[in-house]
Amino acid sequence: MGQKMVSKNDIVNRIRDITGSAGVLFEDGDLEPYTHDEFATDEYHVTPLAVIKPVTEREVAGIINLCSELGVPVTARGAGTGLSAGCVPCEGGIILSLEKMNKVLEIDEENLSVTVQAGVTLSQLYGAIREAGLFFPPHPGDEGAMIGGLVAANAGGARAVKYGTIKQFIRGLHVVMADGAILNLGGNIMKSSSGYHLLDLMVGSEGTLGIITQATLSLQRPPGSMETLVIPFATIDKAVEAVNVLFKAGIIPFAVEFIEHSVISCVEKLLNKSWPAKKGAASLLVILDGPGEEEVLAQAEGVAEELAACDPLEILLAEQKERQADILELRSMIYEALRPGTGELFDICIPRSRISSHIRFLRTLEDRYGISLPTYGHAGDGNIHTHSMNVTFEEGVVGDPVPGWREKHEHLRKELYADAMKRGGVISGEHGIGLVKREYLPENIGENTVAVMRAIKKALDPRGILNPGKIFS
Numbered sequence: 151m152g153q154k155m156v157s158k159n160d161i162v163n164r165i166r167d168i169t170g171s172a173g174v175l176f177e178d179g180d181l182e183p184y185t186h187d188e189f190a191t192d193e194y195h196v197t198p199l200a201v202i203k204p205v206t207e208r209e210v211a212g213i214i215n216l217c218s219e220l221g222v223p224v225t226a227r228g229a230g231t232g233l234s235a236g237c238v239p240c241e242g243g244i245i246l247s248l249e250k251m252n253k254v255l256e257i258d259e260e261n262l263s264v265t266v267q268a269g270v271t272l273s274q275l276y277g278a279i280r281e282a283g284l285f286f287p288p289h290p291g292d293e294g295a296m297i298g299g300l301v302a303a304n305a306g307g308a309r310a311v312k313y314g315t316i317k318q319f320i321r322g323l324h325v326v327m328a329d330g331a332i333l334n335l336g337g338n339i340m341k342s343s344s345g346y347h348l349l350d351l352m353v354g355s356e357g358t359l360g361i362i363t364q365a366t367l368s369l370q371r372p373p374g375s376m377e378t379l380v381i382p383f384a385t386i387d388k389a390v391e392a393v394n395v396l397f398k399a400g401i402i403p404f405a406v407e408f409i410e411h412s413v414i415s416c417v418e419k420l421l422n423k424s425w426p427a428k429k430g431a432a433s434l435l436v437i438l439d440g441p442g443e444e445e446v447l448a449q450a451e452g453v454a455e456e457l458a459a460c461d462p463l464e465i466l467l468a469e470q471k472e473r474q475a476d477i478l479e480l481r482s483m484i485y486e487a488l489r490p491g492t493g494e495l496f497d498i499c500i501p502r503s504r505i506s507s508h509i510r511f512l513r514t515l516e517d518r519y520g521i522s523l524p525t526y527g528h529a530g531d532g533n534i535h536t537h538s539m540n541v542t543f544e545e546g547v548v549g550d551p552v553p554g555w556r557e558k559h560e561h562l563r564k565e566l567y568a569d570a571m572k573r574g575g576v577i578s579g580e581h582g583i584g585l586v587k588r589e590y591l592p593e594n595i596g597e598n599t600v601a602v603m604r605a606i607k608k609a610l611d612p613r614g615i616l617n618p619g620k621i622f623s
C-alpha cells in the first residue's frame with residue numbers, strides 16, 4: 151500500500167469534514183467495543199484508529215475515497231456478531247460502522263420485496279415486514295446481526311435447509327467500491343443474465359471487495375401453520391442417520407436440528423426450562439411448515455411413519471405455541487450456555503450422510519486431547535457446530551480450565567479440519583473465514599481457487615484498503 155505519512159488527527163479531521171463530528175469516535179474508551187467480534191479468544195482484538203458512523207451512501211463513498219488516497223485500511227462493521235473475527239480492525243485502520251444506516255426504505259407488497267439500508271438488524275426487518283403480513287425465511291441465530299453483515303458472511307441458520315441461505319434472497323445491492331464508485335447491482339428483479347453476476351461476488355466477501363450500503367431482499371407470505379416435533383434416539387448416530395431417511399422420502403422440514411442431551415442439560419439450567427425428551431442420548435428437533443394445520447399434521451404423520459424404521463424412542467409433538475417457543479429457545483440458547491467455556495466454535499459443513507462418522511471422529515479427538523467437544527447443528531444441511539471447550543464439560547456442567555488447552559486445541563483444530571476436508575466438506579458453512587480460518591483455506595478449497603480470489607481482490611481493490619488480511623493473508 152502506498153503510504154503518505156498522516157497523523158491520526160489529520161485523518162479524523164478530514165473524516166469529520168465528511169460526516170460531521172457526531173459520526174466519529176476516536177477516544178480510546180469509545181473504541182473498545184469495536185476491537186473484536188463475538189469470536190471468543192482475545193488474540194483477535196485490535197484497536198482501530200477511529201470508528202466512523204456514516205448516515206448516507208455518499209458519506210460512505212467519501213470516506214472510502216479518503217482512505218484510498220491516504221492508504222488507510224477500512225473494515226466494515228455491522229453488529230459485530232460475527233464468529234470469525236471478520237470485522238476486527240486492521241492495525242492502523244478505521245472501522246466503518248453501518249449502524250446509523252438503519253432505515254427500512256420500502257416494503258413492496260406487489261413484488262414481495264423489501265429494500266433496507268445495510269445497518270437494519272434482522273429483528274428490525276422481521277418487525278417491519280410482519281406488520282405487512284410478510285415473511286423473510288432466513289433466520290441466522292442472532293437477530294441483532296445487520297443486513298450488510300449477513301450478506302457479507304452469506305449467513306445461514308436453521309431454516310436454510312428448506313429455504314436457503316441469505317444468498318437466495320438477495321435481489322439487489324448497492325455497493326461502494328474501493329475507489330469510491332457506487333454500484334447498483336441487480337435491483338428489484340428476480341432474474342438477470344445481463345453480464346457478470348457481480349452481486350453474487352459480494353455475497354460472502356466479508357468486507358474485502360466493497361461496502362454494502364443497501365439491499366433489496368425477496369419476501370414470502372408466512373407459513374399458515376407450523377408444528378414442532380422432538381424425537382429422541384438412543385445414540386447420536388441413530389439420530390443423524392434418521393435425517394437421511396426423511397429427505398429420501400421427500401420430506402423437507404422447515405428446520406431439522408440434532409442435539410445431544412448432554413448439551414441440552416446445560417441450557418435447561420440456564421433457562422430453567424425443560425427439554426421434552428427424557429430418554430436417550432440425542433434428539434432431532436424437526437419443525438414443519440405449510441399452508442394449513444391439516445397439511446402440516448399430515449406431514450408430521452409422514453415423519454413418524456418414515457422414522458419408524460430408525461428406532462426412535464418416542465415421537466413428541468409440541469402442540470401448544472408456548473411449548474414450541476420454549477423448545478426453540480432451548481435450541482437457540484445453546485451457544486449462550488456454552489459460551490463461558492468456549493475456546494472456539496467450529497462451523498464446518500459436510501455432506502449430510504457423513505455427519506455421524508465425523509461425530510465418531512470427534513469422540514476420538516476428545517479422548518486423545520482431553521478436550522470436550524459438545525456438538526449440535528443443522529442436521530439437514532450438514533452444517534455442524536462443535537465447541538472446543540477450554541474448561542471441563544461433563545453432563546452439562548461447565549467446570550475447571552483444561553491445562554494446556556491452547557496448545558492442544560491448535561492440534562485438535564488441524565485434525566478436525568482435516569477430517570471435514572476428507573469427508574468432502576468446507577471449513578465454514580455459514581460463519582465465514584475472517585482471520586480465524588484463513589490459514590486453512592488454501593488446503594480446503596485449493597491453492598488455484600484462492601489464487602483466483604486474490605486476483606479478483608487485486609483487480610477490485612488494488613491498494614488493498616478494504617479489510618485487508620481477511621479470508622487470506
Ligand SMILES: Cc1cc2nc3c(=O)[nH]c(=O)nc-3n(C[C@H](O)[C@H](O)[C@H](O)COP(=O)(O)OP(=O)(O)OC[C@H]3O[C@@H](n4cnc5c(N)ncnc54)[C@H](O)[C@@H]3O)c2cc1C
Pocket residue numbers: 187188225226227228229230231232233235236237248268289290291292294295296297298299300301302303304305306307308356357358360361362363485486580581584617620
Ligand atoms: C448467538 C449467535 C448465533 C449465531 N447464529 C448464526 C447462525 O445461525 N447462522 C449464521 O450464519 N451465523 C450465525 N451467527 C454469526 C453472525 O450472526 C453472522 O455471521 C452475521 O452474518 C454477522 O452479522 P453482523 O452484522 O454482526 O456482521 P459483523 O460481525 O459486524 O461483520 C461480519 C463480516 O461482514 C463484514 N461486513 C459487515 N457489514 C458489512 C457491510 N455493510 N459491507 C461489507 N461488509 C460488511 C465485516 O467486515 C465482517 O467481515 C451467530 C452469532 C451469534 C453471536
